[in-house]
Amino acid sequence: MREITVPPTAGLPLQSADLWPWGAGNFAQLMAGWLAVPEVQLECSGTSALMVALRALKTLKPQRREVIAPAYTCPLVALAVAQCGLQLRLCDLRSDTLDMDAERLQALCSEQTLAVLPTHLCGRVADVEAALQSARAVGAYVIEDAAQALGARSDGVSVGLKGDVGFFSLAVGKGLSTFEGGVLIARDPAMRAALKTAGHTIRFSPWWELRRSVELLGYALLYRPRWLHLAYGKPLAASLSRGDWVEAAGDDFDDHIPQHSLGRWRQAVGARALRRLHDFQRTTAEQARMRVEQLKDCGLDVVTDATPAAQGVWPVILLRLPSQRIRDAVMRAHWGDGSGLSLPFVHVLPDYGRYGHVLASACDDDVSQARDWAGRLLAISNSPWLDDARFAQLLSVLEGALLQG
Numbered sequence: 001m002r003e004i005t006v007p008p009t010a011g012l013p014l015q016s017a018d019l020w021p022w023g024a025g026n027f028a029q030l031m032a033g034w035l036a037v038p039e040v041q042l043e044c045s046g047t048s049a050l051m052v053a054l055r056a057l058k059t060l061k062p063q064r065r066e067v068i069a070p071a072y073t074c075p076l077v078a079l080a081v082a083q084c085g086l087q088l089r090l091c092d093l094r095s096d097t098l099d100m101d102a103e104r105l106q107a108l109c110s111e112q113t114l115a116v117l118p119t120h121l122c123g124r125v126a127d128v129e130a131a132l133q134s135a136r137a138v139g140a141y142v143i144e145d146a147a148q149a150l151g152a153r154s155d156g157v158s159v160g161l162k163g164d165v166g167f168f169s170l171a172v173g174k175g176l177s178t179f180e181g182g183v184l185i186a187r188d189p190a191m192r193a194a195l196k197t198a199g200h201t202i203r204f205s206p207w208w209e210l211r212r213s214v215e216l217l218g219y220a221l222l223y224r225p226r227w228l229h230l231a232y233g234k235p236l237a238a239s240l241s242r243g244d245w246v247e248a249a250g251d252d253f254d255d256h257i258p259q260h261s262l263g264r265w266r267q268a269v270g271a272r273a274l275r276r277l278h279d280f281q282r283t284t285a286e287q288a289r290m291r292v293e294q295l296k297d298c299g300l301d302v303v304t305d306a307t308p309a310a311q312g313v314w315p316v317i318l319l320r321l322p323s324q325r326i327r328d329a330v331m332r333a334h335w336g337d338g339s340g341l342s343l344p345f346v347h348v349l350p351d352y353g354r355y356g357h358v359l360a361s362a363c364d365d366d367v368s369q370a371r372d373w374a375g376r377l378l379a380i381s382n383s384p385w386l387d388d389a390r391f392a393q394l395l396s397v398l399e400g401a402l403l404q405g
Contacts, residue, residue, distance in 0.1 A: 024272045046171060087360060166184070
């Protein structure tokens with residue numbers, strides 16, 4: 001009997017009742033209540049939400065052109081910044097956390113800086129205070145990239161509220177999914193008004209909505225233990241057979257980022273599924289707590305939240321292995337076997353090569369510590385479909401890799 005294919009992240013499976021198009025309630029209002037914020041702004045993707053935020057800030061400070069982000073982040077950040085006519089600058093990481101190095105960040109910030117993007121990578125809560133301090137010193141804004149952290153909290157409130165703007169993604173595998181979707185939040189009413197103005201020109205696209213609706217139906221059908229090998233396992237195996245880790249990790253993006261409004265049916269699906277998200281995240285958090293203890297007991301370096309008052313979410317459990325050689329050996333042997341191993345991103349942004357034309361001068365930024373992180377990180381899925389027996393097998397593999405290393 002075929003072992004099930006474990007998804008790379010803990011996404012909330014949809015139920016057939018979620019697909020009913022009527023009577024779900026107002027998704028934006030329900031999401032605002034769930035996050036305990038006055039209101040949210042829905043966009044067609046997390047990347048589109050970032051672009052709306054950048055355009056709003058450009059309107060407020062049109063003379064500024066630079067955006068600072070961690071060197072180890074999703075390539076879509078670089079594409080979004082370029083599509084907004086701005087220049088990305090890359091900040092190296094600290095040696096002990098995935099946060100941007102405070103000294104490097106301070107040196108990068110200038111009167112040209114429009115925004116700084118602290119990132120809650122893989123649900124781990126970042127230290128936003130350091131970014132705020134550097135940004136405020138030069139009059140720049142802070143956008144919290146919480147694309148992978150819907151439901152995470154810091155000091156008792158949702159991530160995304162310490163900065164000027166925060167955004168979340170509703171893409172596949174991000175917890176709650178409308179296949180693609182984005183959520184913008186802001187503390188200040190004036191900033192919320194600026195975001196609305198920036199998003200006002202985005203129109204409904206029948207073509208894109210039809211495509212995303214069909215994709216969401218496919219997700220609802222195939223994101224099941226029995227069928228996931230068709231939607232995820234086989235394409236992954238094909239990419240790995242070609243030695244294409246970038247494609248296998250899903251890091252191969254087109255330059256152009258579509259922007260259109262989020263259709264009513266997909267909003268209704270999201271509204272119904274949202275009612276189950278809290279219990280699902282509580283279950284995955286408890287699973288992660290137990291497994292993190294086991295991993296640490298074996299001497300493995302588990303990436304945790306940057307601040308003690310944080311409560312991150314757990315789509316994956318991030319590990320930093322002792323060397324890239326050990327990490328790569330584990331991935332070559334087990335990435336394609338359906339056990340839930342993956343990479344957050346394959347490279348730091350300059351090392352992809354294919355994004356050099358949008359990075360421009362950012363290719364020359366010093367990112368040596370981030371490059372070390374990129375070479376040593378791996379992610380273990382925190383999906384409930386990764387049962388205790390298969391997790392124990394993974395644990396044995398990782399212990400063996402440490403001993404051989």
